[in-house]
Structure formats: C-alpha cells, structure tokens
Amino acid sequence: xxxxxxxxxxxxxxxxxxxxxxxxxxxxxxxxxxxxxxxxxxxxxxxxxxxxxxxxxxxxxxxxxxxxxxxxxxxxxxxxxxxxxxxxxxxxxxxxxxxxxxxxxxxxxxxxxxxxxxxxxxxxxxxxxxxxxxxxxxxxxxxxxxxxxxxxxxxxxxxxxxxxxxxxxxxxxxxxxxxxxxxxxxxxxxxxxxxxxxxxxxxxxxxxxxxxxxxxxxxxxxxxxxxxxx
Amino acid sequence: xxxxxxxxxxxxxxxxxxxxxxxxxxxxxxxxxxxxxxxxxxxxxxxxxxxxxxxxxxxxxxxxxxxxxxxxxxxxxxxxxxxxxxxxxxxxxxxxxxxxxxxxxxxxxxxxxxxxxxxxxxxxxxxxxxxxxxxxxxxxxxxxxxxxxxxxxxxxxxxxxxxxxxxxxxxxxxxxxxxxxxxxxxxxxxxxxxxxxxxxxxxxxxxxxxxxxxxxxxxxxxxxxxxxxx
Numbered sequence: 001x002x003x004x005x006x007x008x009x010x011x012x013x014x015x016x017x018x019x020x021x022x023x024x025x026x027x028x029x030x031x032x033x034x035x036x037x038x039x040x041x042x043x044x045x046x047x048x049x050x051x052x053x054x055x056x057x058x059x060x061x062x063x064x065x066x067x068x069x070x071x072x073x074x075x076x077x078x079x080x081x082x083x084x085x086x087x088x089x090x091x092x093x094x095x096x097x098x099x100x101x102x103x104x105x106x107x108x109x110x111x112x113x114x115x116x117x118x119x120x121x122x123x124x125x126x127x128x129x130x131x132x133x134x135x136x137x138x139x140x141x142x143x144x145x146x147x148x149x150x151x152x153x154x155x156x157x158x159x160x161x162x163x164x165x166x167x168x169x170x171x172x173x174x175x176x177x178x179x180x181x182x183x184x185x186x187x188x189x190x191x192x193x194x195x196x197x198x199x200x201x202x203x204x205x206x207x208x209x210x211x212x213x214x215x216x217x218x219x220x221x222x223x224x225x226x227x228x229x230x
Numbered sequence: 231x232x233x234x235x236x237x238x239x240x241x242x243x244x245x246x247x248x249x250x251x252x253x254x255x256x257x258x259x260x261x262x263x264x265x266x267x268x269x270x271x272x273x274x275x276x277x278x279x280x281x282x283x284x285x286x287x288x289x290x291x292x293x294x295x296x297x298x299x300x301x302x303x304x305x306x307x308x309x310x311x312x313x314x315x316x317x318x319x320x321x322x323x324x325x326x327x328x329x330x331x332x333x334x335x336x337x338x339x340x341x342x343x344x345x346x347x348x349x350x351x352x353x354x355x356x357x358x359x360x361x362x363x364x365x366x367x368x369x370x371x372x373x374x375x376x377x378x379x380x381x382x383x384x385x386x387x388x389x390x391x392x393x394x395x396x397x398x399x400x401x402x403x404x405x406x407x408x409x410x411x412x413x414x415x416x417x418x419x420x421x422x423x424x425x426x427x428x429x430x431x432x433x434x435x436x437x438x439x440x441x442x443x444x445x446x447x448x449x450x451x452x453x454x455x456x457x458x459x460x
Contacts, residue, residue, distance in 0.1 A: 042374060042376070043314045043317070044367075044370065044371075044374070045317065046321045046324070046364070046367050055310075056310060056313070058313060058317065059317055059321075060316075060317050060320045060321065062320070063313065063316060063317050063320060067313065080285075080286060083286070083288060083293065083297065084273045086293060087273070087275065087288065087289055087290050087293055090290045090292070090293060090320075091276045091289075091290065094276070094327075097324075097327070101331070105335045105336065105348060105352065106335065106348065106351045106352050106355055107351075107352065107355030107356075107359060107360070109355065109359050110355065115351070118335060118336065118348045118351065118352075121336045121337075121345070121348065122335065122336050122337065122348075125336055125337030125339065125340065126337070129337060129339050130337070134276070137274075137276050140274065141274075144272060144273075144274070146272070
C-alpha cells in the first residue's frame with residue numbers, strides 16, 4: 001500500500017525531509033496538500049507533515065523519519081545507531097525551527113512585514129551565534145563517526161544525510177552571503193551535502209517538478225535584509 | 231547501574247521532564263549539573279539534558295523519555311502506542327520551546343532586558359494564539375483516548391501525564407492570569423495534571439528539595455508584563 005504524505009502545498013518546508021527519504025528509496029507514495037480526509041483519526045497530529053502508513057498515522061517530521069528509516073533502508077540496523085540517528089534529526093529540526101523563526105520571531109500567525117524589526121535582530125543572532133553552533137555540532141557528529149566522514153551516521157546513506165543536504169540548500173537560499181562565509185569551516189558537512197546532491201537515486205527527483213523550489217512562503221526565505229551585510 | 235542525568239543546575243527546565251519520570255518510577259539516578267566528564271563521548275548531545283544509561287548516552291528530552299518509557303513502566307507496551315506517546319511528547323517540547331521564546335524571542339544568548347519589546351509582542355501572541363492551539367490539541371488527545379480521559383495515552387500513567395503536569399505548573403507560574411482565564415476550556419488536561427500532582431509515587435519527591443522551584447533563569451519565567459493585562 002502506498003504511503004500518503006500530507007503537507008502544505010506550494011512549499012518544500014518540513015515535508016521535504018520526508019519526501020527526500022521516500023524518493024531516495026523509490027517508495028510508492030502519494031503527496032497530499034495539507035490536511036486531507038484524515039481529520040477523524042485516532043492520532044491526529046498537531047500540524048503537517050504527517051504520514052499515513054496503512055493503519056498508522058504519524059506526525060512530527062523527525063518521528064516520521066524514525067518510523068520510515070528501517071523500512072526504507074535509511075537507518076542503521078542496530079538500536080543504538082537508530083537512536084543516535086533520531087537524536088541528530090531532532091536537533092536538525094530544532095535548527096530548522098530557528099531558521100524559520102528568523103522571519104517570524106513574534107509569531108507564525110503574523111505577516112513578516114509586521115515583525116520586520118524583530119526579524120532583523122533575530123536573524124543577526126541566528127547568523128552569528130546559532131548557525132556556527134549548529135553547523136559546528138553537525139561537523140563534530142560527522143568527524144566522530146567511527147565509520148568515516150562519508151556519512152552523518154554509519155557507513156551508508158541515512159535520512160540524516162538527505163536532511164543535511166536540504167538544510168544546507170535552505171541556508172544557501174535564505175542566507176547566501178552568511179552561508180558562503182561560514183561553510184568552509186564545516187568541510188565534512190558540506191562534502192556530505194554535495195555527495196547527496198549527486199546521488200543517482202535522487203537525480204530523477206531533483207530534476208523533476210515534484211522537487212519544489214524554495215520560496216517566500218516556506219521555512220527558508222530569501223529576504224536579503226536578513227542576510228549578512230556586504 | 232544508576233542512570234546519570236546531566237542538566238543545568240539551579241533550574242527545573244527541560245531536565246525536570248526526565249526527573250519526574252525517574253522519580254515516579256523510583257529509579258536509581260544521579261543528578262549532575264550541566265556537562266560533566268562526558269564530553270569525550272561518541273554521541274555528544276547538542277545541549278543538556280542528556281542521560282547516561284550504561285554505555286548509551288542520549289540527548290533530546292523527548293528522546294530520553296522515549297528511551298526510558300518502557301524501562302520505567304511509563305509507556306504503552308505496543309509499538310503504535312509508544313510512537314503516539316513519543317509524538318505527543320515531541321509536540322509538548324515544541325510548546326515548551328515556544329514558552330521559552332516568549333522571554334527570548336531574539337536569541338537565547340541575549341539578556342531578557344535586551345529583548346523586552348520583542349518579548350512583549352511574542353508573549354501576547356503566545357497567550358492568545360499558541361496557548362489555546364496547543365492546550366486545545368492536548369485536550370483533543372485526551373478526549374480521543376479510547377481508554378478514557380484519565381490519561382493522555384492508554385489506561386495507566388505515562389511520561390506524557392507527568393509532562394502535562396509540569397507544563398501546566400509552568401504556565402501557571404509564568405502566565406498566572408492567562409492560565410486562570412483559559413484553563414477552564416481544557417478540563418480533561420487540567421484533571422490529569424491535578425491527579426499527577428497527588429500521585430503517591432511523587433509525593434516524597436514533590437515535597438523534597440530535589441524538586442526545584444521555577445525561577446527567572448528557567449524556561450517558565452514570571453515576568454508580569456508578559457502575562458495578560460488585568
């Protein structure tokens with residue numbers, strides 16, 4: 001039975017982390033926009049994305065990937081490795097939340113234009129404090145991988161490799177100047193992202209119109225005033 | 231072997247969600263302040279809390295509880311129930327993050343006093359939009375529990391029950407007026423929190439000095455200007 005992925009239409013957002021995993025594995029799935037006919041379910045998620053897998057309906061991006069990982073061959077087989085991978089993904093999603101909050105520091109229910117002074121301050125703090133802290137941690141994770149620096153975890157592609165690719169693409173879209181200045185400090189992370197972008201398993205998808213571009217309704221938005229000054 | 235819990239000293243914070251689970255179960259554990267002698271470990275967490283359980287070192291509050299749940303008898307035994315519980319806890323931690331960000335909307339590395347105008351706006355949005363949205367979802371979760379409204383999940387105490395107790399206590403500390411005005415809309419959630427506060431398994435702990443009070447260095451802070459106006 002096909003997986004059913006529910007997420008907001010028109011933006012890659014958090015749904016893209018799940019989509020990359022499904023696409024890499026060649027899984028059979030349908031992509032729905034937002035909440036579908038699934039509202040009357042026993043385990044209603046707080047927000048998209050959520051995934052229907054037969055009788056199971058599961059939300060929270062990192063948890064969806066934790067559930068899918070073993071099924072799609074995108075997680076270590078041992079329990080300790082699987083937990084570590086899940087911990088990394090949870091921390092990635094924390095970082096994604098903070099990237100989002102650069103343009104919505106007051107509230108996601110308000111327009112960017114109505115919280116621009118706050119956004120300018122938060123984005124500066126994000127670029128100067130949070131980006132180095134998170135990227136530095138991801139670099140530490142890769143360098144500590146006993147199987148070498150080819151992957152975030154273990155000796156094969158996991159969903160964390162796919163996710164770091166998406167995160168760096170998002171940073172490069174939203175903060176091109178800050179990212180260009182900082183990325184050299186994190187060569188292992190950058191190398192994994194580059195490798196993922198060239199994986200044959202993803203080439204059809206990345207060239208297709210199923211791969212949605214970043215835009216100004218998503219998590220990573222290009223507002224030049226939020227990037228580094230020249 | 232005793233569990234070792236690492237968290238910042240002097241505040242309940244995210245560590246308290248783990249502490250409540252360990253205390254409820256009467257588990258043998260040691261409480262460390264901040265990072266201990268564990269920096270040189272294979273799976274270094276991004277931030278406290280993290281837990282050492284023998285050879286495993288695990289971070290991210292919700293993941294620590296996901297790991298501990300079955301060991302402490304605080305999670306359903308079936309995998310679907312355990313995943314649903316984990317999803318609820320992840321959403322609770324999202325809510326906790328947003329509660330934190332009411333006083334630190336620009337950045338956690340800056341003083342509250344240096345982001346007070348932003349905090350006033352974010353706190354209002356939190357009280358009027360986010361509190362009802364999250365509390366409403368928690369109420370929906372309880373009402374949808376096929377085992378009745380005595381617990382968030384299943385027919386026995388889980389770590390989500392302990393966590394909702396801590397969250398409501400935190401809201402009542404940080405936003406006493408807003409909480410008093412809103413809590414009546416969420417009777418099932420409020421009832422669970424009240425029951426947890428009277429559990430015999432927690433009575434010694436809650437009366438002890440191991441139970442740390444909320445204060446203005448933690449997640450839930452009492453800054454009256456961030457609460458509802460009279």
